[in-house]
Amino acid sequence: MSESDLPVVLIVEDEPDVAETYNLWLEEAYDVRMAHDGDTAMSKLDEQVDVVLLDRMMPGLSGDEVLERIRDSGFDCRVAMVTAVEPDFDILEMGFDSYLTKPIRSEELRTTVDKLLDRSTYDELLQEYYSLVEKQATLEATKSSAELADSEEYTNLTERIAELQDELSETLGSIEDDDEFVARVYDLDNGHEQ
Amino acid sequence: MYDLSAVVDIDALSEVRPGSSVLVAGPAMTGKDDLVYDILAEGSREGEGAVIVSTGTRAESVVERYRERVGSDEFGLGVVDCVSDSEDTDLEDVITHHVNSPGDLTGIGIGITKALDGLQNREIDRGRLALTSLSTILTYTDQKTVFKFCHVLSSRLEAADYLGLFTIDTGAHEDQTVQVIKQAFDGMIEIRERDGKRQARVQGLTPAPTDWADL
Numbered sequence: 001m002s003e004s005d006l007p008v009v010l011i012v013e014d015e016p017d018v019a020e021t022y023n024l025w026l027e028e029a030y031d032v033r034m035a036h037d038g039d040t041a042m043s044k045l046d047e048q049v050d051v052v053l054l055d056r057m058m059p060g061l062s063g064d065e066v067l068e069r070i071r072d073s074g075f076d077c078r079v080a081m082v083t084a085v086e087p088d089f090d091i092l093e094m095g096f097d098s099y100l101t102k103p104i105r106s107e108e109l110r111t112t113v114d115k116l117l118d119r120s121t122y123d124e125l126l127q128e129y130y131s132l133v134e135k136q137a138t139l140e141a142t143k144s145s146a147e148l149a150d151s152e153e154y155t156n157l158t159e160r161i162a163e164l165q166d167e168l169s170e171t172l173g174s175i176e177d178d179d180e181f182v183a184r185v186y187d188l189d190n191g192h193e194q
Numbered sequence: 195m196y197d198l199s200a201v202v203d204i205d206a207l208s209e210v211r212p213g214s215s216v217l218v219a220g221p222a223m224t225g226k227d228d229l230v231y232d233i234l235a236e237g238s239r240e241g242e243g244a245v246i247v248s249t250g251t252r253a254e255s256v257v258e259r260y261r262e263r264v265g266s267d268e269f270g271l272g273v274v275d276c277v278s279d280s281e282d283t284d285l286e287d288v289i290t291h292h293v294n295s296p297g298d299l300t301g302i303g304i305g306i307t308k309a310l311d312g313l314q315n316r317e318i319d320r321g322r323l324a325l326t327s328l329s330t331i332l333t334y335t336d337q338k339t340v341f342k343f344c345h346v347l348s349s350r351l352e353a354a355d356y357l358g359l360f361t362i363d364t365g366a367h368e369d370q371t372v373q374v375i376k377q378a379f380d381g382m383i384e385i386r387e388r389d390g391k392r393q394a395r396v397q398g399l400t401p402a403p404t405d406w407a408d409l
Contacts, residue, residue, distance in 0.1 A: 130341055130374075137373035161377075168345075178307045181350045185303035188342045 006031040007050040007117050012041040014058045025106040038066040051116050052079045071095050078116035122171045129164045196357045201232045204407050206400045215348035215358035217376050220385030221365040230324040230359045231263045238269035243313035243321025247274040249296040249330035257288050270318045272309025274302055297334025299343050322357040329363040337371055344378035
């Protein structure tokens with residue numbers, strides 16, 4: 001459904017003016033979809049969507065209910081909850097990945113979306129890295145070093161692992177932040193990635 | 195640079211880059227915990243910070259044991275206790291955080307953050323973190339999650355310029371598990387016992403594994 005390679009952001013916001021403002025801030029760098037209520041949001045959600053900006057207070061389906069449906073849907077997207085008050089670590093259990101407190105500034109919105117996309121990239125790379133390392137360990141445990149030296153599969157595997165190590169260190173820059181660190185550990189604990 | 199060679203007499207350990215994370219691997223009863231406590235204590239005597247994540251010993255005992263190793267009360271220490279949930283009363287100078295279970299990785303993450311912040315507030319901006327042990331965490335959580343946790347934690351320590359030391363009991367897991375887990379680290383210190391002597395060697399921090407050295 002996506003017409004470009006840009007990351008897809010779904011804005012779920014019942015106030016048209018606010019939604020349009022977010023759209024203006026984001027449309028240059030992202031492929032933006034908009035929904036004015038929870039039901040429309042669910043119909044616009046598919047595997048293309050990378051990030052959902054979800055207003056917590058909406059008539060009809062509330063943000064919390066939409067969040068639950070998004071998680072039940074199995075689509076692996078990141079959700080930034082837009083709230084009126086700053087939440088505490090305690091409500092991490094709700095299953096959103098980040099939050100924004102109203103009123104939101106344009107720079108803050110873009111930084112949050114970028115951070116969430118970064119985190120997805122990191123998860124994907126880490127996922128691939130893990131599966132290759134596991135494969136490598138299996139080969140090393142079952143083959144002799146002579147067999148390994150002759151194996152093209154093993155050579156390719158070793159090269160790809162080295163590449164991934166570099167890519168992983170490149171995406172790591174943003175983990176200096178404590179919230180970011182805790183959020184990433186939280187992801188692992190709750191099996192965010194499929 | 196972090197100098198570990200006073201504890202483990204191997205050249206490769208005399209200049210370990212800040213931000214490195216090292217797996218300390220060996221069978222049970224080979225003194226892995228003592229080794230990492232000694233490495234941390236060495237730093238504490240130089241005014242560095244220390245963070246201990248303990249999956250098997252409660253905070254009070256960790257602090258008591260650590261005090262003995264350092265030989266004084268003058269140290270900045272944070273303890274993440276995954277064993278007991280009671281708040282200790284006599285640990286005023288130690289930053290403590292209690293986690294429900296060794297399987298609660300988010301809790302451990304929050305505890306580490308709290309410890310690093312607390313030490314930084316005391317103007318201690320480098321230090322050493324020990325996690326003992328990954329083997330316990332592996333009994334609560336699958337290998338893949340533990341691997342990823344180590345990777346994320348290593349990167350946090352890298353940003354903080356800390357040195358990380360993570361122990362694993364090689365006898366408690368298949369060889370393959372250790373082979374996989376070690377890839378989340380910059381290097382590995384292996385411990386073994388030969389003819390009643392404890393020996394160590396280093397892998398990963400040098401192009402080839404070092405020779406075995408007596409401890």
